[in-house]
Amino acid sequence: MDIASAFSSHNLLFILEGLYITLKIAVIAIIFSFLIGVIMGTLRYMKIPGLSPVIGVIVELIRNLPLLLILFFTRFALPDIGIKLGVESSAVVGLVVFEAAMISEVVRSGLNSIDRGQIEASRSSGLTNLQTLWHIILPQGLRRMVPPMVSQFISLLKDTSLAIVISLPDLMHHAKIVIGQNYNYTIPILALVAVLYFIVNYSLSLAAKRMESKMI
Structure with missing residues (x-):
């Protein structure tokens, strides 16, 4: 194990360049x-005939596929149908597709x-469905979504390593x-x-805890 050579200025700079790419993609x-996840989760929650079930099928399909398969698809399969993406773009698209499906479930659960009783009270006071969603449901739901949402974001950041x-x-x-x-540099x-x-x-988790305490 050669610690001094492993942590040379050249190696450290090279590692930090990789960290920059990881953070940028994340x-x-x-x-x-x-x-996208908030939109999909909200549309599923609203139970729009014809649209919500289709979104539900798409979400369940994506959630039950391995991220590696999605990354391979965006990088190597899309060019076969005329969609050519660079390495970074392929990684972003693959991660967004996968994580948006996960986040949509967090949103739907938070809204549900x-x-x-609050929803019925707001409707009885004259608010429309959209007004109730915007003024009553979303503000409270978003507060409850913070912990699982941040957990999902942390998973996303770690999942960028799969794009190797x-x-x-x-x-x-x-x-x-x-x-x-x-x-000898391995360890x-x-x-x-x-x-x-x-x-x-x-x-990220500390920032989320501070945000959550301010929202309560």
């Missing part, structure tokens, strides 16, 4: 999967947890390259990667 995927199978130059990919130069480099993942994910 942030983009979190934003889009959150927006709202007491029916499509050669995404992320943190794990760069770590693999450094280790490949000298196998220190993997330990560094573990620390970096922990710092990012723990910071």
Whole structure:
């Protein structure tokens, strides 16, 4: 185990470049999967005839597929039908598709947890279904969604490491390259990667707890 050489300035900079790619892909995927997931979960909750059941089928199909399969599909199958994406775009699309389905279930469960009495009271006071959803259901539901939503975002960030199978130059990919130069670097480099993942994910969980305490 050669710690001094493993943590050379060149190797550390290379590892941090991989971390940047990981964070960039994760942030983009979190934003889009959150927006799409909220829309899908809300539409399922509203039980719109013809639309909600179709969304339900799509969500259940995606949730029961392995993320690796979706990543392979976006990278290697889409070009066969004329949709060519770069490595980073393929990773983002695959993660968004998978995580949006997961988040939609979090949203639907959060909305369903709202007491029916409040909904009936708002309707009796003259609010429409959309007004009730916007002013009564969503504000309370979003508060309850914070813990599971953040948990899903943390999973998403860790899942970016799976994109190594499509050669995404992320943190794990760069770590693999450094280790490949000298196998004595294995333990220190993997330990560094573990620390970096922990710092990012723990910071995200702390931020979520602070957000949740302010919303209560």
